[in-house]
Amino acid sequence: MSAPPVDPHQPLTHVLERLAEEMLGSVRHLEAIEHGLEMVLSSGTARAPLGHVQNIDLVCQTLEDLARLLRHISDVAPAGAQLSTEDIGAHIKLANVRTRLLGMSVAPHAPEHASGYVDLF
Secondary structure, rough: OOOOOOEEEEEHHHHHHHHHHHHHHHHHHHHHHHHHHHHHHHHOOOOHHHHHHHHHHHHHHHHHHHHHHHHHHHHHHHOOOOEEEEHHHHOOOOOOHHHEEEHOOOOOOOOOOOOOOOOOO
16 A cells, blocks of 8 residues: 655645654653663663763753744744645655655654664664
């Protein structure tokens, strides 16, 4: 079964809202990583500078701020403003992210390869 056709243009407000959601999904992933690192670092003999864990929190807070700003811009953007789906897609590396931002899927924010192993790019 093929995916439904993508409209060649997307309303700016929808794209901005999806960007905000994508950022908040990344925040949730980072928070889970932060929690796991805190548990590992506090229970074992391996000690890493707490600054590394605090940097994860800083990235989370930054993404949350940017998501709030995108939602605000979405609220005040001109009603008829649109973006080309081709242009949007050309700037996004991950297929799952591209699919969600173009409104083709409402799949949860899952890793591209949920193998249980770390994928290094």
